[in-house]
Amino acid sequence: MSKVIVVTSGKGGVGKTTSSAAFSAGLAARGHKTAVIDFDVGLRNLDLIMGVERRVIYDFVNVINGEATLKQALIKDKRVDNLYILPASQTRDKDALNKEGVESIINELKADGFEYIVCDSPAGIEKGAFMALYFADEAIVVTNPEVSSVRDSDRILGILQSRSKIAEDGGSVKEHLLITRYSPDRVEGGDMLGMDDIVEILSIPLIGVIPESGTVLQASNSGNPVIMDKESTAGQAYEDVVSRFLGEDIPLRFVDVEIKKKGFFQKIFG
Amino acid sequence: MNLKGEMSMLNVLHLEHTDVDAITAELQKKRDEMPQFFMQSPVVVDCNILGENVTDFDFLTLKESLLKLGFIPVGVRNIPASMNASLAKAGWAVMRESRKAYVEDNTKESSSEVNNESNKDHNTEKNNDITIKDVTNDPEQNLVEDQGLQQAVQAPRGAAMIKSLTVVKPVRSGQQIYAAESDMTVLAQTSAGSEIMADGSIHVYGALRGRVLAGAMGNESARIFCQSLQAELIAIAGRYQLLDESDTKLIGKPAMIKLSGEKLIIEPLMS
Numbered sequence: 001m002s003k004v005i006v007v008t009s010g011k012g013g014v015g016k017t018t019s020s021a022a023f024s025a026g027l028a029a030r031g032h033k034t035a036v037i038d039f040d041v042g043l044r045n046l047d048l049i050m051g052v053e054r055r056v057i058y059d060f061v062n063v064i065n066g067e068a069t070l071k072q073a074l075i076k077d078k079r080v081d082n083l084y085i086l087p088a089s090q091t092r093d094k095d096a097l098n099k100e101g102v103e104s105i106i107n108e109l110k111a112d113g114f115e116y117i118v119c120d121s122p123a124g125i126e127k128g129a130f131m132a133l134y135f136a137d138e139a140i141v142v143t144n145p146e147v148s149s150v151r152d153s154d155r156i157l158g159i160l161q162s163r164s165k166i167a168e169d170g171g172s173v174k175e176h177l178l179i180t181r182y183s184p185d186r187v188e189g190g191d192m193l194g195m196d197d198i199v200e201i202l203s204i205p206l207i208g209v210i211p212e213s214g215t216v217l218q219a220s221n222s223g224n225p226v227i228m229d230k231e232s233t234a235g236q237a238y239e240d241v242v243s244r245f246l247g248e249d250i251p252l253r254f255v256d257v258e259i260k261k262k263g264f265f266q267k268i269f270g
Numbered sequence: 271m272n273l274k275g276e277m278s279m280l281n282v283l284h285l286e287h288t289d290v291d292a293i294t295a296e297l298q299k300k301r302d303e304m305p306q307f308f309m310q311s312p313v314v315v316d317c318n319i320l321g322e323n324v325t326d327f328d329f330l331t332l333k334e335s336l337l338k339l340g341f342i343p344v345g346v347r348n349i350p351a352s353m354n355a356s357l358a359k360a361g362w363a364v365m366r367e368s369r370k371a372y373v374e375d376n377t378k379e380s381s382s383e384v385n386n387e388s389n390k391d392h393n394t395e396k397n398n399d400i401t402i403k404d405v406t407n408d409p410e411q412n413l414v415e416d417q418g419l420q421q422a423v424q425a426p427r428g429a430a431m432i433k434s435l436t437v438v439k440p441v442r443s444g445q446q447i448y449a450a451e452s453d454m455t456v457l458a459q460t461s462a463g464s465e466i467m468a469d470g471s472i473h474v475y476g477a478l479r480g481r482v483l484a485g486a487m488g489n490e491s492a493r494i495f496c497q498s499l500q501a502e503l504i505a506i507a508g509r510y511q512l513l514d515e516s517d518t519k520l521i522g523k524p525a526m527i528k529l530s531g532e533k534l535i536i537e538p539l540m541s
Contacts, residue, residue, distance in 0.1 A: 151443055151462065151463060154463070158443060
């Protein structure tokens with residue numbers, strides 16, 4: 001059974017594409033055949049984060065319009081087997097998307113034996129975001145620990161549970177909360193919302209907390225999904241997210257303020 | 271074709287004197303306050319207060335005035351039987367019973383609708399199993415006048431049921447749910463930036479964080495009940511208040527909100 005998972009947030013810049021890239025790479029690395037689709041038509045970014053920007057020949061919109069086959073447009077990742085990227089078009093806009101086109105692509109991917117189809121949603125609640133979530137079975141809602149991001153996530157949750165296909169058919173989309181750019185120090189200092197507060201406001205199950213980390217930016221710039229950096233805290237946290245998504249019950253990491261042990265001399269002079 | 275006896279929302283004009291010109295002037299004032307609300311709305315004239323004086327009343331002029339103001343005169347009630355024939359001839363329906371306003375408002379055969387710009391299909395359950403007895407159990411409903419209460423309690427089971435809209439999922443930011451001519455029960459939370467409205471009372475069992483408007487069509491006895499009061503704005507029958515501007519100590523606590531005169535009263539909810 002294939003699953004369609006939308007990575008969405010409402011607000012921009014919270015880490016949807018970073019999370020989509022890490023999550024799909026993580027699933028593929030564990031042997032699951034995974035496709036990740038960039039729904040941000042006109043502001044194509046996923047290919048950069050995945051490091052395949054120079055390999056894009058055909059895109060999502062070409063396939064919808066019948067100008068290319070899905071096979072021609074899908075880019076196979078060179079680092080991880082089982083991982084395929086369907087890039088967005090940079091020269092078109094969201095109006096190029098339509099339900100029938102998206103549905104036929106998703107159905108074709110399912111028929112091709114893809115276990116997971118990850119839809120990287122654009123920001124906002126307009127057509128692109130709507131198309132990304134319409135066919136979703138599950139949703140990863142990415143939220144930063146600040147009020148406007150939480151509010152926008154709340155809004156997108158409402159849209160998910162009312163306008164997605166599953167909701168229209170009377171069901172409900174399974175929700176997961178992913179908190180990114182979390183900084184325990186700043187939560188302690190009161191600058192940031194704590195994860196408990198966010199969970200309390202959104203009241204959906206938490207699938208992971210990704211700590212704020214410089215390696216995320218480095219990974220993005222170099223075109224390597226951060227999950228491939230096994231040393232970084234963010235990479236490890238994304239690994240945990242994938243584990244939890246696949247049903248493992250593991251404790252949260254990197255959510256408490258690290259107790260920095262003072263050295264002997266610091267104790268005396270510090 | 272399907273002809274059934276159902277009750278629906280009607281405005282009731284309680285006559286207190288027989289001066290038609292004065293009544294017309296008052297009506298005009300009311301209508302001008304809320305022209306949209308009263309546009310083409312059906313009106314029933316209740317003569318209970320007039321008693322015997324009703325025989326002097328000029329129903330013809332009243333009917334013309336109502337029409338001129340944009341109301342639709344429907345019927346007359348609480349009139350002596352001797353007048354039935356003449357009123358029927360003048361085109362008025364003669365209606366049988368009268369009940370106190372509150373009981374009436376809550377016993378309407380009503381339709382609930384979920385009105386949500388982004389949400390046509392919010393998970394809701396409709397419940398028809400509330401009988402009139404539940405309504406009159408409230409000791410404060412003893413203000414039901416004269417034979418009204420008796421009638422209400424003795425109304426045959428099933429004759430006067432109310433509908434209630436039950437919302438089982440969180441009401442998220444940007445969502446709007448309206449329970450028309452009905453109470454509303456929300457089993458989950460309502461988020462900041464959401465809006466719930468009902469013509470009757472509203473009960474919220476999760477945290478109440480958005481806007482909440484009870485008695486949306488003017489029912490002043492509608493109330494709001496919640497387990498954790500964190501609303502942005504509360505309103506009953508058009509009287510509204512920002513929660514931040516109230517001096518209540520009950521924020522985050524179980525509370526009941528009711529209307530007393532023109533003032534919204536927030537009280538602790540006893541459990």
